[in-house]
Amino acid sequence: MNLNDTSVIIARLPLTLLYFQHKRFTCCSCLAPVFNALDNALDKYSIHNWGLREFWWLKDGSPRIMFPFRRTFTIQPNPSKRYIDIVYGSFMKAPQAHGLEAEALKSLNKSRLRCNPPRSGNEFMTSEDLLVSLQDTSKLIVVTSSRNGLPPPNMLKFVEGLIKAADEKFERKPLTGLHHAVFGNGNAKWFKTYMSIPRLIDAKLTELGSKRIIPRGEYFESYKNLNLDHLKLSDWGTYVWDELDKMEGEREREWEYDDTWTNSCEVMGEENTGYLELTLEVLKQYEDGIVRMNKLK
Numbered sequence: 001m002n003l004n005d006t007s008v009i010i011a012r013l014p015l016t017l018l019y020f021q022h023k024r025f026t027c028c029s030c031l032a033p034v035f036n037a038l039d040n041a042l043d044k045y046s047i048h049n050w051g052l053r054e055f056w057w058l059k060d061g062s063p064r065i066m067f068p069f070r071r072t073f074t075i076q077p078n079p080s081k082r083y084i085d086i087v088y089g090s091f092m093k094a095p096q097a098h099g100l101e102a103e104a105l106k107s108l109n110k111s112r113l114r115c116n117p118p119r120s121g122n123e124f125m126t127s128e129d130l131l132v133s134l135q136d137t138s139k140l141i142v143v144t145s146s147r148n149g150l151p152p153p154n155m156l157k158f159v160e161g162l163i164k165a166a167d168e169k170f171e172r173k174p175l176t177g178l179h180h181a182v183f184g185n186g187n188a189k190w191f192k193t194y195m196s197i198p199r200l201i202d203a204k205l206t207e208l209g210s211k212r213i214i215p216r217g218e219y220f221e222s223y224k225n226l227n228l229d230h231l232k233l234s235d236w237g238t239y240v241w242d243e244l245d246k247m248e249g250e251r252e253r254e255w256e257y258d259d260t261w262t263n264s265c266e267v268m269g270e271e272n273t274g275y276l277e278l279t280l281e282v283l284k285q286y287e288d289g290i291v292r293m294n295k296l297k
C-alpha cells in the first residue's frame, strides 16, 4: 500500500507535536527510539522519507528546519516478487493490436522464464507509481514507436513518469538493480525525431540507475552484436531472451537484487540526434495543450 505524501505528512503531525512537548519537559534521548520506530513504520507506507527522523535525532535541541525538508526515495525491492516485465507503446489503432509486438516478444521466451503479461505504458499513472511498480521488476523489456517525436498515446504516462523521476533528486538512483532492454520502431523519413521515444526511454532508464541487458534494437537498422544489416524484432527478441536465460542460469534461476551487474554493450549512435531536447520540447507542447494526441491518430 502506498499512501500519498500528504497523508503521510498529516499522519506525522501529531507525532511531531508530541515530540516537541516531550522535548520541552524530558530528556530527548529516552523517547527518541519510540519516535524513530513510529517514523519507520510510517515510511513503509510511503515511497518518500520526509527527513523527520534525522530531525528527531538532533542532539543539540535546536531544530534546523521544521517540516518537511527533504524528499528521498526509499527503494524496498522484494526479491521474491521480481519478474520480467514487458511494456509496450504503439500507435496501432485497434486496441487489441496495441500489444501485438509485446505478445510476439513474450512468445520467444523458450526457456519459460517468469514473465508478467505485457502492459501498456499508460498503466504507470505517475512517476511515483512507475518507480514503485518497477521495484517488483527484475528485468524490463520495452518495445515502442514514436510519431513526430511523441510517444504513442498508450506510452505517454510511462515517458512522462520517467522524465519526471529523472528530474527529481534522489540519494541513490531509484532504479538501481533493474536491467532493461529497449526495442524501437521508427522510420528514418522522420529524421529529426527518428527513434526519439525508444532512445529517450533507454537513456532515462539508464539515468535512473538501470543497466542495459543488450544494446537497444532499432527496427531495420544494423545490429553489431548479431552481425545483422537489418534488424527485426524476432532476431532481437530471441537475443534478449537468450541473454536473460544466461543471466538467470548463472544464478540458478534465483531472482536477486544485484546492482553490481554490468555489461559491455555499446550504445548506438544517439549522440548526433538531439532527440532528448526535441522530445522534451514536444512533450511540453503536449502539456501546454498545443499538441493534442487525437490529432496525431
Ligand SMILES: Cc1cc2nc3c(=O)[nH]c(=O)nc-3n(C[C@H](O)[C@H](O)[C@H](O)COP(=O)(O)O)c2cc1C
Residues within 6 Å of the ligand: 089, 090, 091, 092, 144, 145, 146, 147, 148, 149, 150, 152, 185, 186, 187, 188, 190, 193, 194, 195, 196
Ligand atoms: C505521421 C507519422 C509520424 C511519424 N513520426 C516518426 C518519428 O518522429 N520518428 C520515427 O522514428 N518514426 C516515425 N514514424 C514511423 C513510425 O514510428 C513507424 O511507422 C512505426 O513502425 C509505427 O509503429 P506503431 O504502429 O507500432 O506505432 C512516423 C509515422 C507516421 C505515420
